[in-house]
Amino acid sequence: MTEMSMTETILVINAGSSSIKFQLFDAADGTLPVRLRGRIEGIGTAPRLIVQESGQDGSRDGGVTLPAESGDGVPGALAFLGAWLRGRLGGAMPVAVGHRVVHGGPAYDSHVAVDDAVIGTLETYVPLAPLHQPNNLAPIRAIRKLLPDVLQVACFDTAFHRHHSEPADRYAIPDALHREGVRRYGFHGLSYEYIAGRLPDLAPGIAGGRVVVAHLGSGASMCAIQDGRSVDSTMGFTALDGLPMGTRPGQLDPGVVLYLMDKGMDARAIERLLYHDCGLKGLSGISNDVRDLLASTDPRAKLALDCFVYRASLAIGALAAAMGGIDGLVFTAGIGERAPAIRKAIAERARWLGVDLDEAGNAANALCITTPDSRVKGWVIPTDEERMIALHTRAILRRHRSA
Known part of the structure; x- marks a missing residue:
C-alpha cells in the first residue's frame, strides 16, 4: 500500500x-x-x-x-x-x-x-x-x-544549502581539510526551504527573484535565495558563524580563539564561552532575550541591539552582492516575526538598496511592510520548520512503501 x-x-x-x-x-x-x-x-x-x-x-x-x-x-x-x-x-x-x-x-x-x-x-x-x-x-x-x-x-538544517557554488562554500585552507569536510554548510535550512516554498503564494512578485531571508531568533542567520534556491548563507562550518545571536558571537576572527588558547583556555572552556556566554548576552551583560533588551534603559542593552542590527545590515549587502542584486527582504522566526523595532532599524539601514519601510504596516506586523513604491519589497512571513519535516518524512515514507 x-x-x-x-x-x-x-x-x-x-x-x-x-x-x-x-x-x-x-x-x-x-x-x-x-x-x-x-x-x-x-x-x-x-x-x-x-x-x-x-x-x-x-x-x-x-x-x-x-x-x-x-x-x-x-x-x-x-x-x-x-x-x-x-x-x-x-x-x-x-x-x-x-x-x-x-x-x-x-x-x-x-x-x-x-x-x-x-x-x-x-x-x-x-x-x-x-x-x-x-x-x-x-x-x-x-x-x-x-x-x-x-x-x-x-x-x-544543512541540506537546503548543499548546492552552493564552490567559491561560496570553500574556505581558503588546504584542500586536504576541505576534503575532510571543513567547509561552509549553512544552517536554518528547513526554515529557509519553507519560506522559499511560501513565496509563490504570498509574494509572487519576488518568488523567482533575488531574496534575502532573515531568520532572526535566539539563533540567527540570513540566506540569499535566488529562484527558490540557496545561493549563500551567513553561517558556515558551525552554527557559531555570521550574525551575533542570543549567546553566540557570530563572525569572529580566528585569532581570538588563538588568543584565548594562549591565555590558558582549553577547547571545552572556549566552546562553553562561544556557545553560552557571547552574543547579545555577552554584549549586554543583561540578557540574551531581545524583548528584555528592548525594554531595558541600560546603555549596554542598546549597544547589544545596535551591534545586532549593524551586522544584519552588513549581511544584507553581502548576500545581495552574492546574487548580483536584491528584489525582496523577508523577516522570519521569533525576532523577525515579532520585533517591529528591530525590523525597522534593519530596514532603515537597507534603504540604500531600495527598501522603503511602511512604518504603520511594520508596527502592525503586516505581511508586506514596505510602501507600494519600494523597489525592494519587504515581507514578514512566519516560518514552519515542523511542517517541512513532516513533508519530507511523508515523502520518504511513501518511497519506502513503494519499494
Missing part, C-alpha cells in the same frame, strides 16, 4: 536539552493538517507534558505532570509521550517520526531514513553542533529502542 490510511499520523520532534517540542500531523490529508502540538518541558527535573489541540485557537491543556518513572531523561519522557499518544489515538501509533537534525555534515545533502549506520555518522558531527546535535540524536535513539519498527527520518 502506497497511500496513507485515514488514521495514519506523522510525529515531528524538535528536541532541546531540557525540552521536546512535537507536532502530530494527519498523514492522510494532502495538506498535512496538525492534529495537535505540544512540548515536554523540565526533562531531567520535573517533566511536564503540555498539549495544544487542533482548533483550540491557541489555548492549551492544563498540562500533565509526568509520573516519577518518566524522570529518566529523554527516554522516560518519550516513553510517556508514546503511551499518551497511543491512548489519544485509540491504540494507534504514528507511522513515521521526523526529526530536526542540525548538522548533516559532508555525508548527507538530503534528508534520510534513519538506521544504525546513519546514527553512527551523525554522532561524529557532535563537535560541529554541540548545542544541538546531541539533543537531536537522543530521541532518535530512544524511539529506536521503544518502537524499532517505526520509520524515523532525519531532516537536516
